[in-house]
Amino acid sequence: xxxxxxxxxxxxxxxxxxxxxxxxxxxxxxxxxxxxxxxxxxxxxxxxxxxxxxxxxxxxxxxxxxxxxxxxxxxxxxxxxxxxxxxxxxxxxxxxxxxxxxxxxxxxxxxxxxxxxxxxxxxxxxxxxxxxxxxxxxxxxxxxxxxxxxxxxxxxxxxxxxxxxxxxxxxxxxxxxxxxxxxxxxxxxxxxxxxxxxxxxxxxxxxxxxxxxxxxxxxxxxxxxxxxxxxxxxxxxxxxxxxxxxxxxxxxxxxxxxxxxxxxxxxxxxxxxxxxxxxxxxxxxxxxxxxxxxxxxxxxxxxxxxxxxxx
Amino acid sequence: xxxxxxxxxxxxxxxxxxxxxxxxxxxxxxxxxxxxxxxxxxxxxxxxxxxxxxxxxxxxxxxxxxxxxxxxxxxxxxxxxxxxxxxxxxxxxxxxxxxxxxxxxxxxxxxxxxxxxxxxxxxxxxxxxxxxxxxxxxxxxxxxxxxxxxxxxxxxxxxxxxxxxxxxxxxxxxxxxxxxxxxxxxxxxxxxxxxxxxxxxxxxxxxxxxxxxxxxxxxxxxxxxxxxxxxxxxxxxxxxxxxxxxxxxxxxxxxxxxxxxxxxxxxxxxxxxxxxxxxxxxxxxxxxxxxxxxxxxxxxxxxxxxxxxxx
Numbered sequence: 080x081x082x083x084x085x086x087x088x089x090x091x092x093x094x095x096x097x098x099x100x101x102x103x104x105x106x107x108x109x110x111x112x113x114x115x116x117x118x119x120x121x122x123x124x125x126x127x128x129x130x131x132x133x134x135x136x137x138x139x140x141x142x143x144x145x146x147x148x149x150x151x152x153x154x155x156x157x158x159x160x161x162x163x164x165x166x167x168x169x170x171x172x173x174x175x176x177x178x179x180x181x182x183x184x185x186x187x188x189x190x191x192x193x194x195x196x197x198x199x200x201x202x203x204x205x206x207x208x209x210x211x212x213x214x215x216x217x218x219x220x221x222x223x224x225x226x227x228x229x230x231x232x233x234x235x236x237x238x239x240x241x242x243x244x245x246x247x248x249x250x251x252x253x254x255x256x257x258x259x260x261x262x263x264x265x266x267x268x269x270x271x272x273x274x275x276x277x278x279x280x281x282x283x284x285x286x287x288x289x290x291x292x293x294x295x296x297x298x299x300x301x302x303x304x305x306x307x308x309x310x311x312x313x314x315x316x317x318x319x320x321x322x323x324x325x326x327x328x329x330x331x332x333x334x335x336x337x338x339x340x341x342x343x344x345x346x347x348x349x350x351x352x353x354x355x356x357x358x359x360x361x362x363x364x365x366x367x368x369x370x371x372x373x374x375x376x377x378x379x380x381x382x383x384x385x386x387x388x389x390x
Numbered sequence: 391x392x393x394x395x396x397x398x399x400x401x402x403x404x405x406x407x408x409x410x411x412x413x414x415x416x417x418x419x420x421x422x423x424x425x426x427x428x429x430x431x432x433x434x435x436x437x438x439x440x441x442x443x444x445x446x447x448x449x450x451x452x453x454x455x456x457x458x459x460x461x462x463x464x465x466x467x468x469x470x471x472x473x474x475x476x477x478x479x480x481x482x483x484x485x486x487x488x489x490x491x492x493x494x495x496x497x498x499x500x501x502x503x504x505x506x507x508x509x510x511x512x513x514x515x516x517x518x519x520x521x522x523x524x525x526x527x528x529x530x531x532x533x534x535x536x537x538x539x540x541x542x543x544x545x546x547x548x549x550x551x552x553x554x555x556x557x558x559x560x561x562x563x564x565x566x567x568x569x570x571x572x573x574x575x576x577x578x579x580x581x582x583x584x585x586x587x588x589x590x591x592x593x594x595x596x597x598x599x600x601x602x603x604x605x606x607x608x609x610x611x612x613x614x615x616x617x618x619x620x621x622x623x624x625x626x627x628x629x630x631x632x633x634x635x636x637x638x639x640x641x642x643x644x645x646x647x648x649x650x651x652x653x654x655x656x657x658x659x660x661x662x663x664x665x666x667x668x669x670x671x672x673x674x675x676x677x678x679x680x681x682x683x684x685x686x687x688x689x690x691x692x693x694x695x696x697x698x699x700x701x
Contacts, residue, residue, distance in 0.1 A: 164548065164552065165552035165553070168491075168495070168498075168548075168549070168552070169495070172487075172488070172491055172545070176483075176487065176541060177483070177488075180479075180480065180483055183479075184479065184480070187479075203528075213528065214527035214528050215527070215528055216525035216526070216527065217513075217514075217524065217525050217526055217528055217529065219547045219624070220543075220544040220547040220551075221547065221548065222551070222552075223548045225544070225548075226541070226544035226545050226548040227544075229540065229541070229544045230487060230537070230540070230541030230544060230545075232531075233531040233536070233537035233540045233541060234534075236530045236531040236532065236537065237475065237479075237531050237532065237534045237536075237537040237663070240531075240532045240663055241475065241476035241479070241534070241662050242476070311530050313530070351552050352552065
């Protein structure tokens, strides 16, 4: 198939591109290189089957031109800085919601038939059911990031209903692995590189989180594309484990051979809109035959190793 | 209190303004008069306690200037043409989602503390639970209109979490009553005025819908504002009854003294994204002491009388 990947030079995007090429597909990557890195695509570009277009999803004309001929669109470009929503409340709306509207409009113009949207488990807000299934009670949003993603999901569904595109929505837990470029592991490594004797942590360390290794996530997406036949297919993607922020610090510092003093900022939430407990029910994707190969600890260790080497 | 009402010259907006003035509040109305009518505010303007500003919610500067000093914002301005979403997929996003973002930004700039958002029971898509409660399973959207409203709800909640504004979200069934200016009763009356001998109807007539009389809806909003103390307060607003499209035609034509031949277009849905069955569980608002004074039939009859006289 001919695939179009927005955010192709990013952490998840570039890993997806590698998998698509390995499976024999041709790929057009689209990335504004604001957080993506061309070096992540070096190997992919060397195959001659990836063409990379530098462009922004907010540039509707360039997006439509680049998408010409694509059959499946993987829409991964997004502002993923969950924490800083309140500092610039329009950024998530523009980059994530309006960005998705532009992608869908370009699909209508070019005739692309299927869309994969990278969404987030944060759309469940602070859920009342754990592990949280895809049909959990209608949530109240707690962050600008999740609000922008729930809006993007809704746009995908409305386009599927009106124009017959097939939609795939993946609600990810936090993704870990090689090429990880932002998030708490980066924050921790940066601090420890400056001062290995202490580590300041947002919240009380007891927030309970769930993580998924990037290659497991990408395999899930490709399996769902192959096997799910609904008009709008929504899947949680995570492991069946959780760990606390404190666990995650212990594993990371052990891997780096450091023993910093941990200074907790306090409070149940690390930031406004942080979910103190994330644990998704992933039976729907598992029913298609998928299971993650890496547990949280190993994924965290590999991430820390990459991030530490990437300084 | 000092109230700010977007869509103040509209059907629901102008009725709300009348109630606010009657309760002794001062009101600034904001309306672009695209579908609103100044005549609906004649009596309100004569009190001297309504100031009406002609402006669009997409004009962020004018919106913020007009809002200065307001304590409570009733955000009713919206594109409400549910049926025509696929003809212009950006309209709902712009007028409803981005419009709401502008209202929330203006509130942050002016210090307004509470927002009422007029949302819709359509956000439940095609629900699996009837009557449908506010915490029904996480829905898949089926229309651009509902997608834009679910996004607006999410923005209200994110602002409530980040900036401490208090949010009130009302998910309405279809509203009926005097000043009704668009919707199926208008469509029917227009057709019958042209040719009283026949009536063309979208769908098979068996779509089961729920309606609420506008004064009952407005009383519910004001009661919730007084009694609900949560950060984000979500309420369904409807009656405990439903009726079919065929019932509604029978009552309307009886009221008008006409006996047209009914020609059904066929199909379970009247249009793309139409919900074949809407019935909301309204126990949450009823628990505050509210109940509707008018049933569906009487509300439909009064609407038909108004619309017929309004030709």
